[in-house]
Amino acid sequence: MDASVQHEQATIPDGEKLSAVMQTIAEHKGCGTSGGSGKASCGSGAGQNDLPPDIWEKVKNHPCYSEEAHHHYARMHVAVAPACNIQCNYCNRKYDCANESRPGVVSEKLSPEQAAKKVLAVASTIPQMTVLGIAGPGDPLANPEKTFKTFELIAKTAPDIKLCLSTNGLALPDHVDTIAGFNVDHVTITINMVDPEIGAKIYPWVFWKHKRYTGVEAAKLLTDRQLQGLEMLTERGILCKVNSVMIPGVNDKHLVEVNKAVKSRGAFLHNIMPLISSPEHGTVFGLTGQRGPTAQELKALQDECEGEMNMMRHCRQCRADAVGLLGEDRSAEFTTDKIMAMEVNYDIDSRKAYQAAVEEERVAKVVAKQEELASLAGQSSDIKLLVAVATKGSGLINEHFGHAKEFQVYELSTAGAKFVGHRRVDLYCQGGYGDEDSLETVIRAINDCHAVFVAKIGGCPKSDLLAAGIEPVDQYAHEFIEKSAIAWFKDYLEKVNSGEMAHVVRGDAEIRQGALISVA
Amino acid sequence: MTLKIIASQCTSCSACEPECPNVAISEKNGTFVIDPKKCTECIGHFDEPQCAAVCPVDNTCVIDTSYPRYQPPA
Ligand code: SF4
Ligand code: SF4
Numbered sequence: 243m244d245a246s247v248q249h250e251q252a253t254i255p256d257g258e259k260l261s262a263v264m265q266t267i268a269e270h271k272g273c274g275t276s277g278g279s280g281k282a283s284c285g286s287g288a289g290q291n292d293l294p295p296d297i298w299e300k301v302k303n304h305p306c307y308s309e310e311a312h313h314h315y316a317r318m319h320v321a322v323a324p325a326c327n328i329q330c331n332y333c334n335r336k337y338d339c340a341n342e343s344r345p346g347v348v349s350e351k352l353s354p355e356q357a358a359k360k361v362l363a364v365a366s367t368i369p370q371m372t373v374l375g376i377a378g379p380g381d382p383l384a385n386p387e388k389t390f391k392t393f394e395l396i397a398k399t400a401p402d403i404k405l406c407l408s409t410n411g412l413a414l415p416d417h418v419d420t421i422a423g424f425n426v427d428h429v430t431i432t433i434n435m436v437d438p439e440i441g442a443k444i445y446p447w448v449f450w451k452h453k454r455y456t457g458v459e460a461a462k463l464l465t466d467r468q469l470q471g472l473e474m475l476t477e478r479g480i481l482c483k484v485n486s487v488m489i490p491g492v493n494d495k496h497l498v499e500v501n502k503a504v505k506s507r508g509a510f511l512h513n514i515m516p517l518i519s520s521p522e523h524g525t526v527f528g529l530t531g532q533r534g535p536t537a538q539e540l541k542a543l544q545d546e547c548e549g550e551m552n553m554m555r556h557c558r559q560c561r562a563d564a565v566g567l568l569g570e571d572r573s574a575e576f577t578t579d580k581i582m583a584m585e586v587n588y589d590i591d592s593r594k595a596y597q598a599a600v601e602e603e604r605v606a607k608v609v610a611k612q613e614e615l616a617s618l619a620g621q622s623s624d625i626k627l628l629v630a631v632a633t634k635g636s637g638l639i640n641e642h643f644g645h646a647k648e649f650q651v652y653e654l655s656t657a658g659a660k661f662v663g664h665r666r667v668d669l670y671c672q673g674g675y676g677d678e679d680s681l682e683t684v685i686r687a688i689n690d691c692h693a694v695f696v697a698k699i700g701g702c703p704k705s706d707l708l709a710a711g712i713e714p715v716d717q718y719a720h721e722f723i724e725k726s727a728i729a730w731f732k733d734y735l736e737k738v739n740s741g742e743m744a745h746v747v748r749g750d751a752e753i754r755q756g757a758l759i760s761v762a
Numbered sequence: 763m764t765l766k767i768i769a770s771q772c773t774s775c776s777a778c779e780p781e782c783p784n785v786a787i788s789e790k791n792g793t794f795v796i797d798p799k800k801c802t803e804c805i806g807h808f809d810e811p812q813c814a815a816v817c818p819v820d821n822t823c824v825i826d827t828s829y830p831r832y833q834p835p836a
């Protein structure tokens with residue numbers, strides 16, 4: 243649909259009549275988002291390599307999958323799907339679902355009508371919110387009516403919002419046609435194994451066709467259905483991402499096999515996430531003391547699979563956080579009571595204008611990075627190191643060290659700056675460890691980094707960081723991350739080459755355990 | 763007999779509700795309950811009680827021995 247005929251303001255009144263009103267709102271189905279400028283270069287950190295051109299077209303500016311777009315857009319999840327049809331040893335259903343949202347806080351259940359209104363309210367207030375996901379708290383496809391009703395309501399009023407869902411895959415083959423019919427933008431399947439013997443250690447049972455299956459039989463059923471569903475989706479041209487939870491000693495080596503199996507069936511991204519298990523979550527793995535991987539183990543496995551396929555490193559393993567994107571937690575503005583009482587004006591035009599401005603900023607950022615990268619040309623060195631960045635988004639170094647809830651980690655080499663992941667530190671500051679220790683725990687989380695880039699930092703933490711061998715860098719405050727990191731790296735190399743200082747290899751870091759606390 | 767749901771263990775995940783062939787399960791005050799007048803232990807429908815088979819919390823959908831055994835119609 244042409245943007246000029248798309249002007250449409252939907253006013254959503256209070257209360258029960260929501261769905262009735264939505265039915266009457268003019269149909270906008272069929273028009274996607276305006277898409278990106280098409281100019282931004284880097285996709286998910288890897289190149290076009292083995293993706294078919296039409297898939298690459300969809301991915302390169304995708305807010306979830308282009309790591310560079312990821313800094314500018316946000317998605318939110320709504321908890322409309324409480325039931326599940328399998329049991330995973332890393333899940334305690336008293337709390338939110340695993341899959342990619344694992345672990346979560348106990349979230350309030352929403353009806354499809356409440357969920358749709360919440361999405362529209364958030365999207366009207368936060369124009370970066372462009373993707374809506376349903377991932378739990380159970381399995382969206384174990385709750386097909388609720389999941390698809392929510393999609394239906396949102397697609398009617400807000401056709402520019404991309405829809406996605408995450409599933410364990412057991413019920414997937416039964417719903418592929420409905421998913422295609424709703425124009426669902428992408429599907430995430432959590433696949434932790436392709437070998438039922440290994441699967442039996444991860445899944446105690448599955449419920450399928452009125453029967454509970456256990457052990458190897460259950461895992462065989464699950465893996466067959468997952469791979470079949472994946473094939474069916476990619477045949478229909480729907481983007482498929484695969485998530486895998488890395489469980490040391492159970493499936494860590496095997497995930498290389500999984501990587502091959504999902505790649506050959508057309509998954510375009512494979513996201514390996516660390517197992518998060520601590521006894522207080524009450525999961526089987528938490529109680530048996532199954533540990534999660536260290537940052538180094540995780541990165542080694544991701545590197546091993548990267549040659550095979552695009553790897554996604556910017557996954558935060560959280561309830562994705564449109565409401566938290568602005569750097570301050572706005573959850574209090576979007577409680578169900580407040581939303582149901584709100585008048586929502588969903589204005590597509592103002593959202594488009596905002597997004598166009600974001601596109602300009604993205605292009606500027608890429609140009610800046612490329613200019614800086616050009617200045618690195620001619621340098622050659624084997625040195626590869628990590629740096630941490632405090633950012634609130636927009637690709638800028640714009641967060642105060644003491645306020646950072648997470649750090650973005652980049653790997654620097656003469657090839658440039660590559661985003662390799664997030665390190666969360668929020669939990670350390672809240673409870674459990676106490677304030678005095680919070681600095682120490684931040685240092686543990688970024689202990690493998692040579693430097694930390696911040697907008698501002700106090701004198702005390704500065705000297706503690708230096709003592710730990712991490713250089714606090716504040717001279718690039720409010721500048722583009724990649725450009726600044728490359729500039730800093732150039733200086734670093736010069737100092738090493740001139741003998742002014744020696745390059746030292748840093749140790750491993752801890753992966754924090756726990757959930758990002760956010761409502762959306 | 764009938765099955766009952768131990769309310770203190772129920773996570774309110776709702777998984778059991780659509781599985782019941784007799785529509786015996788509903789939500790009440792935040793947890794799910796089985797109507798003993800409707801429950802047939804799934805006899806005549808399935809090999810195992812569906813609510814117990816799908817429930818994520820072991821020993822939450824259990825036989826309620828305070829009721830007489832369900833008699834399938836002859
Ligand atoms: S699929 Fe999700 S909700 Fe179901 S048991 Fe696994 S982690 Fe839990
Ligand atoms: S045992 Fe069968 S009939 Fe009885 S409540 Fe459970 S699912 Fe329904």
Ligand code: SF4
Binds near residue numbers: 794816
């Ligand atoms: S399946 Fe079990 S936990 Fe879920 S609502 Fe039913 S009784 Fe409660």
